[in-house]
Amino acid sequence: MSEEQQAHANLVVPAFRTEEEPKTQTQTQNGHGTVWRFGGSDKAAKASTVTLRGVIYMLFDNCSKDVKKTILPLGHGDPSVYPCFRTCIDAEDAVVDVLRSGKGNSYGPGAGILPARRAVADYLNRDLPSKLTPDDIFLTAGCNQGIEIVFESLARPNANILLPRPGFPHYDARAAYSGLEIRKFDLLPNQEWEIDLQGVEAIADENTVALVVINPNNPCGNVYSHDHLRKVAETARKLGIMVITDEVYDQTIFGDNPFVPMGKFASIVPVMTLGGISKGWVVPGWKIGWIALNDPEGVLESTKVVQSIKQNLDITPDPSTIIQAALPTILEKADKKFFAKKNKILRHNVDLVCDRLKDIPCVVCPKKPESCTYLLTKLELSLLENIKDDTDFCVKLAREENLVFLPGKPIEIKIHMNLVI
Incomplete structure (x- = not known):
């Protein structure tokens, strides 16, 4: 495992396939003519389509080792994988x-x-x-x-x-x-x-x-x-x-x-x-x-x-x-100093990102957050070429830059994008 992979071992990142996986046998009948009486339930099918995990997996599937860039997974709000956010x-x-x-x-x-x-x-x-x-x-x-x-x-x-x-x-x-x-x-x-x-x-x-x-x-x-x-x-x-x-x-x-x-x-x-x-x-x-x-x-x-x-x-x-x-x-033993330190880092990150976004006119921060771990931004589609909506933008960003953000569609706010701070 490379140093880069070790640093992100706990992050959900794609496992790129290096060769075609073998096809599986049909589920309903084997070579001897046996008809199997079981199959997967579809009870969770509708529910699973609206999970953040499903959206993030889809975006990771669009990342590619051919891009030659480190995958930056900034679409999920789990700071625990970074050393500066270790618990007390x-x-x-x-x-x-x-x-x-x-x-x-x-x-x-x-x-x-x-x-x-x-x-x-x-x-x-x-x-x-x-x-x-x-x-x-x-x-x-x-x-x-x-x-x-x-x-x-x-x-x-x-x-x-x-x-x-x-x-x-x-x-x-x-x-x-x-x-x-x-x-x-x-x-x-x-x-x-x-x-x-x-x-x-x-x-x-x-x-x-x-x-x-x-x-x-x-x-x-x-x-x-x-x-x-x-x-x-x-x-x-x-x-x-x-x-x-x-x-x-x-x-x-x-x-x-x-x-x-x-x-x-x-x-x-x-x-x-x-x-x-x-x-x-x-x-x-x-x-x-x-x-x-x-x-x-x-x-x-x-x-x-x-x-x-x-x-x-x-x-x-x-x-x-x-x-x-x-x-x-x-x-x-809830340590107020621990919470204060963690929140100070988050506040610094918010200020940093909002300041940098001033130089990117197609991504606007309407309001600085004051809690949680996301920064909600709005996309100015009129300034973007060949972009249909926020999902299209995030898919192409993952495909071209190995950069994963969360589109607004899963959280039901169109033409927006969430960045993890």
């Missing part, structure tokens, strides 16, 4: 201590081990008026599994869910897989990407079950204000639906707006908070997240949503017990 030593030590103690070698309960659930409740309670207990916390294998569990728990015939546009495609994929009808509301670029609450009311009906809020927002990079989140809660209560809030980027903020947890408004509307340590501590490979039920009135219990979550957790894989056992120490 306290988190590493916590995992090592559990590993050597042997205390994380057994199975755990479906909801997660009690010390870890208590630690998550304590971590979130620092900013909440209505305090959580360990019984309000369910541990998941990352925030993405939290999305899956919540959506499966809410799925019923004719149910629909309200998702933001632009948005994180995994929500679309999991809603499609769970059979939830997807209805989209817009985020308003001229109003700091606030939620179009009139639009929310216009698309909701008696079959709507929840409104999804991503704050800090991926992919737009904004942080919602206290007043706006209160209005979101009031709108959801008016419609009789819950709020699902994705707050996994709560420790990745480098702008001036402070983070406000949606759980502060649980006295108005039931709030399910999805979170984890993958982004804040830069350890997505550790796969530990949580679902927190902010519901002082007990609505989620009386409507049997809690029961459904527990049942779904009973039939899904548990997050690593080693990481669960290390979680109390990781959260209790």
